[in-house]
Amino acid sequence: MTRGHFLDGDWVPGTGALTVTDPSTGEPAGAVAAGDAAVVDRAVAAARAAFPGWAARPLDTRIALVRAIREGIARERDALARVLTAEMGAPITFARQAQVGVALADLDALIAAAEAGEPETQVSRSRVVAEPAGVVAAITPWNFPLHQIVLKLGAALLAGCTVVLKPSEVAPLNAVALADLLAGAGLPAGVVNVVFGTGPDVGEPLVAHPDVDLVSFTGSRAVGGRIGALAGAAIKRVSLELGGKSAAVMLPDTDLTTAAPQLVGACFANTGQTCAALTRLLVPAGTEDDWLDAVAGALAPWAPADPRLESTLLGPLASHPQRDRVRGHIQAALADGARLVLGGPETPAGLGSGAYLAPTVFTGVDPAMRLFREEVFGPVLAVTAYRTEDEAAALANDSDYGLSGGVWSADPERALAFARRIRTGTVGLNGAGLDVGAPFGGVKQSGVGRECGSHGIAEFQELKTIMGAPALPAR
Known part of the structure; x- marks a missing residue:
């Protein structure tokens, strides 16, 4: 069965299909719809319409919904691991412990950061307010697909943004499963939309869309450069996590x-x-x-x-x-x-x-x-x-x-x-590995911006300075 796009809270069939191949056998593992610019327009319109209501929700409510998503992932850990093994070949033990386990740790750290954060601070004689950046285009890779999706979604949702997600066409089936979990967690329609497709057919129209305020991309240096050029032409914020050596x-x-x-x-x-x-x-x-x-x-x-x-x-x-x-x-x-x-x-x-x-x-x-x-x-x-x-x-x-x-x-x-x-x-x-509570990102051609924890949430916020506002009470 070919799964469609997830738009404004509903599954919408596409006009074409992308077959997902099990790399361990070369046999088909599933299929998703093949999107185009028209589907991108619908997804961005849904995210734009949902943005004011989502941004206005109290932080506690947003935290509760992200926690519900985390609990859904934990319940479906074994099933998600099997999907990841089938679509991108991760050994099942690694898929369960690392591919899904790191995604859970991502959300734990993001929730803790949101609970400890200060959305308004006193700086000099002004009040500085952290506000959601708006509609986010999240474009994610195939190597740690679930981890990268929830790292972007979790931070964006906690910041008050709405999202259009384009997962890798190589490994999109985990995003199908996650979208089902989002609906089950009670996420309002339009807050997260998922469009399947290739970079030229979906990724480029999404990055260039005038109603997208911020692009968060993880992937290759070459594609990151293309995204930077498209976003730069529109003076649009980007966060790029690219390659390494x-x-x-x-x-x-x-x-x-x-x-x-x-x-x-x-x-x-x-x-x-x-x-x-x-x-x-x-x-x-x-x-x-x-x-x-x-x-x-x-x-x-x-x-x-x-x-x-x-x-x-x-x-x-x-x-x-x-x-x-x-x-x-x-x-x-x-x-x-x-x-x-x-x-x-x-x-x-x-x-x-x-x-x-x-x-x-x-x-x-x-x-x-x-x-x-x-x-x-x-x-x-x-x-x-x-x-x-x-x-x-x-x-x-x-x-x-x-x-x-x-x-x-x-x-x-x-x-x-x-x-x-x-x-x-x-x-x-001495062998210390990834700390998902601390900022992660690169310098030089490895990208711009940081993910994980409080720094990851800040990537999806804009700072507003209000001069002359009443001083915040001393803590």
Whole structure:
């Protein structure tokens, strides 16, 4: 059955269909309607009409509705995990614990931030009021689809905005399930609308629509640049969370036995399809063989396998075209002279027609090679040696991107001092992972703006300064 668009509280059939493919088998997993500019117009009109009423609702009411959405996701956790496994290949255990689990944590942190926030503050002689930005276009990716959807929806709804969501056409089925939950939670009609379709047919008309006030996008650098250009022509606010080529820096006193499994998880989880994945490993010169042995040992349980098995750590790529793109990066690394240690471009045996690749490790990767510079978005690790800590910092920063990074050391203060030298939006020390209560985003070509927690809500607000207003009472 082909699911239609979710417009003004109702499911509306489309004129075409987009088939969703299970990447583990190559077989159809479902289908959604294929939208166009006319459907975008209807969705934006519904969001615009719903905006005044939603923005005027007391914050407590908005919090209660977002909490109801969170409870619905928690009830349907297993079902949502199965949908994610079917449409983008996430191993079922990872889908349950991370894909859905992080979405729940997102909403917990956003609700806590909204409850603790101050919508009005006294600044100098004026009152400053945080108001909703208006109608939001939320365009989300296929790699962590539910997490990215609820991160944008939750923050926008708590800020008082209404939303038109365009999920990735590669993995839209979780958005269908979520829209059903929104209706069940009692969300008023028109507050959230979901339009399915491709970037040219739906994404571009949505970004350029004159009644859209703000665009929040997560995805590739190329598409982010296009969205920025379209939004800039209309002087429209954008929040862009784009790609990364993040470095894991192992300082000389790092314990290999502890750090190697942490590094493997940070690189290969979600089959390497994570914007903040640590895909460049920087190690002290002369220790490369030790690190390669440690990484190989830590990768032993990561053989690609059926994502429906509870024991699987590495599933297929999210689509066959994505598998082919990653294979092209591997072949380019070989052509550039990087030394292949594990894996390679071949399809692993015994897995049928799924979009699988083995975890792949290269060493001898230098800054002139494409593998050092280009985001692969797959299960590929590049190892580079450094001679001094100054060189390690220079290598870590030698990137057009600046989304994430990691530093390992036996001395936490030493790790912290080095982290301050890395120009990225986030850095994890000694394996520390995502903190959804703290701001997440990048610098350089990794994007603009921040998501998560109070900073995520602020992305969907405008500040109004009221001069001469009565002073707020002292707290």
